[in-house]
Amino acid sequence: MLQLDRLSKHFGGVRAVDEVSLTVERGQIFGLIGPNGSGKSTTVNLVCGLFPVTSGRVLFDGEDITELPTHRRLAGGIARTFQNIRLFENLTVWQNLWVAQNGAEDRQQGFLKRWYSGNRQGRAEIEELLEFSRLHDKRDLLAGNLAFGEQRRLEMARALAAKPSFLLLDEPAAGMSQEELKQLSERIRALRERGATVLLVEHVMDLVMDITDRIAVLNFGRKIAEGTPEEIQANEDVRKAYLGGAAEQEEAASA
Ligand SMILES: Nc1ncnc2c1ncn2[C@@H]1O[C@H](COP(=O)(O)OP(=O)(O)O)[C@@H](O)[C@H]1O
């Protein structure tokens, strides 16, 4: 469904993403992991078209989308969350979802026409999203007044409002409690059951190992490993680059 073909992004001398190739199949939950600064968010940004690539290609459903602007990719079914939450803080929860839902639709249609024609079904979909994200009793609160975990849920609901077939989640578990983590993994699984494909960038290892079908590991912008969660956990290069510190601590603790 998504194919990166020797994709690179350089910022001046920094090779943030360096000749990365990978394929995400339809229906997969694909994990993208790596230490801080290894190029994960930059990869997400390239898939969304936030800035131009240095070289390489992004293919979606077999079509070369490397040069497509962000809104065309969104209309084509690619949506994302941001590592740093981006909501309209002075709009309510409901309004945030309405804007996300209607921003993704055909811009030729006038605002009023959309407001009347799409109104009923659109509202029903927002209700369902509020339910799904457990935000139904927060609908009239300003987004800026939500608790952190609620903002994260709204951030994901906002991405879902565009009815994406492909969802990129950039560290959705950051700062979450154990209980919130459990609910998050249930929601991601539920998304797959509804037919979505997910690229999950994440730091919380338990979550990645638990819910992904396949994982790619970045280090200094390069892909150093790819495989099943079991293969990645057993991979020596990955342990060195990424899990090394934690593994050594574990060994020291158990010694
Ligand atoms: N807009 C930018 N301008 C300059 N350098 C950037 C920019 N975005 C990311 N970088 C650099 O690219 C590298 C990869 O960053 P990033 O993709 O955010 O890593 P990760 O998400 O894995 O932590 C880092 O060295 C970072 O400083």
Ligand SMILES: [Mg+2]
């Ligand atoms: Mg990042």
